Every structure is written in C-alpha cells, then in structure tokens.
Amino acid sequence: MKAVTTLIAMSGFLREYFTVLVFGAAAVAMVGAMLGAGSLLRPKRAQAQKYISYESGVDPVGTGWSQSQIRYYLFGLLFVLFEVETVFIFPWAVRLEDLGMFGLVEMVVFIAILALGLVYAWRKGVLRWM
Amino acid sequence: MTLAVDLAYWQTTTLKVLVVLGVIPAAAIVLGYVFLLKMMSHMQSRLGPMEAGPHGTLQLVADGLKFIQKEDIFPDRSDRFVFGIAPIVVLMSTFLLYIVIPAGPRLVVEDLDTGVFFALAVSSLSVLGVLMAGWASANKYSLIGALRAAGQLIAYELPLVLAVVGVVMQAGTMSLQGIVRAQSEGEIFGVGFLGNPFILTQFVGFAVFLLAAQAELSQTPFDMPVAESELVAGFMTEYTGFRFLFFFMAEFGSAFALSAIGATLFLGGWHLPGVEGSLADLTGPLVLGAKVMVVAFFIFWFRFTYPRLREDQLQAVAWKYLIPVSLVNILATGVLKVLF
Numbered sequence: 001m002k003a004v005t006t007l008i009a010m011s012g013f014l015r016e017y018f019t020v021l022v023f024g025a026a027a028v029a030m031v032g033a034m035l036g037a038g039s040l041l042r043p044k045r046a047q048a049q050k051y052i053s054y055e056s057g058v059d060p061v062g063t064g065w066s067q068s069q070i071r072y073y074l075f076g077l078l079f080v081l082f083e084v085e086t087v088f089i090f091p092w093a094v095r096l097e098d099l100g101m102f103g104l105v106e107m108v109v110f111i112a113i114l115a116l117g118l119v120y121a122w123r124k125g126v127l128r129w130m
Numbered sequence: 131m132t133l134a135v136d137l138a139y140w141q142t143t144t145l146k147v148l149v150v151l152g153v154i155p156a157a158a159i160v161l162g163y164v165f166l167l168k169m170m171s172h173m174q175s176r177l178g179p180m181e182a183g184p185h186g187t188l189q190l191v192a193d194g195l196k197f198i199q200k201e202d203i204f205p206d207r208s209d210r211f212v213f214g215i216a217p218i219v220v221l222m223s224t225f226l227l228y229i230v231i232p233a234g235p236r237l238v239v240e241d242l243d244t245g246v247f248f249a250l251a252v253s254s255l256s257v258l259g260v261l262m263a264g265w266a267s268a269n270k271y272s273l274i275g276a277l278r279a280a281g282q283l284i285a286y287e288l289p290l291v292l293a294v295v296g297v298v299m300q301a302g303t304m305s306l307q308g309i310v311r312a313q314s315e316g317e318i319f320g321v322g323f324l325g326n327p328f329i330l331t332q333f334v335g336f337a338v339f340l341l342a343a344q345a346e347l348s349q350t351p352f353d354m355p356v357a358e359s360e361l362v363a364g365f366m367t368e369y370t371g372f373r374f375l376f377f378f379m380a381e382f383g384s385a386f387a388l389s390a391i392g393a394t395l396f397l398g399g400w401h402l403p404g405v406e407g408s409l410a411d412l413t414g415p416l417v418l419g420a421k422v423m424v425v426a427f428f429i430f431w432f433r434f435t436y437p438r439l440r441e442d443q444l445q446a447v448a449w450k451y452l453i454p455v456s457l458v459n460i461l462a463t464g465v466l467k468v469l470f
Binding site for chain 1: 445
C-alpha cells in the first residue's frame with residue numbers, strides 16, 4: 001500500500017491511470033450495491049419453468065450452444081490487419097506538424113499499401129457475403 | 131469565483147466518481163425520455179407516455195423502480211458466472227468513457243494524453259460484455275445476437291477510429307482538452323472570433339463518425355444484434371430485472387458519451403466564443419450539454435427514419451464506402467496540413 005501511494009505521488013502519468021483503475025472499481029461497486037439493494041426488494045419464488053431457456057414459448061430444442069457459421073471470418077482477419085495499421089497512424093497524426101513533407105510522403109506510401117490490400121481483398125471477392 | 135481546489139487526490143477522485151455516478155443515469159434518462167419516448171412518438175404522430183409525471187417525464191424513473199422489484203433469473207443452462215458479470219463489463223466500458231470527456235477548462239476527470247484513443251478503445255470493450263452475455267445465456271437468440279454484435283463492431287470500429295485521425299492531425303494532440311483548445315484558438319481563413327470548430331474542415335470525418343457511432347451503439351438502421359422482430363431481444367433475451375436495466379443504462383449512457391466525444395471533436399466541446407477562464411467552468415457543462423443534444427438528435431433522427439440494414443449490406447457500407455472515404459480524408463487532411 002505504501003509503495004502504491006508513493007508511486008502515485010511521484011508520477012502524474014501513473015496517477016492518471018490509477019484514476020482509471022479507481023473508476024473501473026467504482027463501476028463494479030455501483031453494480032454490486034444496486035444488485036444488493038435490489039435483492040432486499042425483489043421476490044424469489046423458484047419454479048422450474050422459470051429457468052427454462054426462452055425459445056418463443058415452446059420447449060427449447062437441443063442445446064443453446066449450437067454450432068453456427070461465422071460468416072464474417074475473413075472480415076475479421078482484415079479487421080485485425082487494419083486495426084494494427086491504425087495504431088501506427090495515430091502517432092504520425094500527432095507529430096505531423098514536425099515531420100512535415102517527409103512524414104506525409106511516408107504516410108501516403110503506407111496508406112497506399114493499405115488501400116492496395118483492401119482493393120486486392122475486394123477483387124478477390126472477400127468483401128462479399130459468404 | 132474560484133473554488134478552493136487544494137483537495138487531496140483521494141478527495142477529488144471520490145468527488146469525481148460521485149459526479150459520474152450521478153451523470154450516467156441522468157444522461158440515460160434525459161436521452162431516453164427526450165428522444166426515445168417523446169421525439170419518436172411525435173415523429174410517428176402519437177403522444178407517447180403521458181401519465182407518469184408532467185408530460186410523462188418520470189416514465190423512465192417509474193420503469194427503473196419497476197425493474198428493481200423484478201426477480202433475478204438465471205436460466206438453468208446458463209453459465210452462471212459469466213452470465214452474471216456480463217452486464218458489469220458492458221457498464222464498466224460506459225463508465226470509463228466518461229473519464230476523458232471535458233466539460234470545462236478544469237472540469238474533467240483525467241485529461242489523459244491518449245484521450246480519444248483511450249475513449250475509442252474503451253468503447254469497444256462493451257462488445258466483450260455483449261459476447262459474454264450472448265454465449266453465457268445458452269440461448270439461440272442470444273448467441274446469434276452476440277455474434278452479430280461482434281460482426282458489427284468489426285465493420286464499424288475502423289471507420290470510427292479513422293474518422294478521428296483527421297481531427298487528431300489538425301489539433302496535433304490526442305488529448306480531448308488539447309483538441310478543444312485547438313478549436314477555440316484556431317482560426318479559419320483568418321477569421322478567429324468563433325474559433326475553428328473542426329466540423330468546418332472535417333465535415334467528411336464528422337459524417338463518417340456519426341454513421342459509425344450509430345453502428346457502435348447498435349441504433350437502427352444498424353440494430354441487427356437486437357433485431358426484435360427476429361431475435362426477441364438479441365443478447366439480452368434471458369436477462370431480467372436489474373441486469374437488463376444495466377444494458378439499457380449502458381446503451382443510453384454510451385450514446386450520451388459518444389455524442390459528447392463527437393461534440394468535443396467536431397463542434398468545439400465546452401468552448402463558447404467569448405467566454406474564458408473560470409467562467410467557462412460554469413458555462414462549459416451547459417454548452418457541452420447543448421451540443422451533445424444536437425449530436426444525439428441527429429443519431430436518433432437517423433434511427434427513427436431508416437429501416438434496418440441486412441448484415442451483408444452493413445458490412446458492405448463499412449468496407450466499401452466508409453473505410454475508403456476516411457482513408458482519402460486522412461490523406462487530404464495531411465496534404466492540406468503540410469502545404470498550408
């Protein structure tokens with residue numbers, strides 16, 4: 001505890017993210033408090049029928065964890081690629097003023113390669129619903 | 131005029147937590163009442179709720195009180211632990227969004243250097259909670275709804291992030307306070323008295339941001355995850371009482387937060403031309419609130435006007451239109467920024 005306190009006192013950066021942590025904990029605490037308060041008010045009358053999975057009023061067929069085809073698997077792969085690229089674009093966007101022409105040309109090349117990948121995927125029919 | 135601000139870290143943090151704890155339900159109730167209950171009703175030539183409170187103002191409060199009294203049901207087949215914590219994950223994502231939103235020169239929980247980046251990262255956390263809820267319910271509707279929500283996030287996270295890059299380039303910082311300052315001090319074509327709200331130069335970015343935010347919030351026309359005519363309530367089907375209410379609160383709390391981020395990025399945030407210093411701390415929340423209502427109005431107007439998109443149309447809009455458009459926007463902004 002002492003170590004944490006000194007760390008927070010030392011660095012504004014760490015303190016900022018410590019606040020984020022506090023907020024996360026506060027969210028959990030709020031939900032806990034509300035559910036706790038609710039448990040004093042709400043009824044609890046167990047009936048077997050209440051705990052059947054809802055399937056529009058008829059008895060559920062098979063298991064709820066059925067296999068389903070995730071049709072956007074290839075979109076998912078594309079997404080991961082592009083998402084990583086955006087991580088590189090952000091620092092560049094912040095420093096653009098200092099990087100000037102050199103940075104701009106670099107980024108034009110970078111985004112051109114990105115766009116080429118998108119066009120390639122498009123031509124290959126990946127962006128079609130399967 | 132100045133408040134005594136030499137409070138210890140623990141005191142200020144507690145204060146901030148309490149304020150945000152109050153703001154989130156209030157924001158959810160205001161947006162829910164003004165837009166979901168009243169604006170939608172009037173757009174459809176009906177009155178909406180009129181009984182609870184004057185003009186039905188207390189309807190959502192009454193709904194909340196009713197939810198408290200409802201039994202907390204865990205289906206037999208569900209994965210109890212994951213089923214229980216899924217709403218907490220969703221609500222936590224909403225809660226963390228409020229950390230970076232500035233409502234005045236000093237009225238911000240923490241002005242993180244990574245501002246917008248943090249906000250976008252945290253806002254996409256909610257889909258984890260949605261997937262957890264859908265999977266743990268062991269219900270076919272829930273599972274399909276959750277998978278659709280994930281597919282939607284995959285499509286619209288990118289346009290949302292790329293639309294913001296243009297603003298970051300213009301402001302030269304990711305901190306939301308820095309972005310507000312850049313807009314209040316900026317000038318456009320030598321005219322500086324209004325500042326330079328980025329909607330003027332980043333209009334394309336604003337349009338893409340609004341559309342993508344609409345999808346992130348699963349508002350119609352992008353409401354496939356909770357399409358009630360085919361999936362009952364999507365990933366929320368098995369939830370009752372308070373846990374269901376948490377999803378509702380998170381949805382409208384996030385709608386408010388994303389509108390506030392949109393207002394901060396593109397409309398100048400809390401800045402009101404001519405108001406400076408500690409006076410801005412007083413007008414800030416009001417100005418930001420007004421701008422949030424404007425952005426939220428567009429989001430809900432869109433919601434009440436257009437029919438639902440099919441899943442493949444939804445992916446096509448994102449990948450074939452929004453992403454190329456925002457990439458071009460980034461390049462155009464970069465060229466103009468470096469040349470001028």
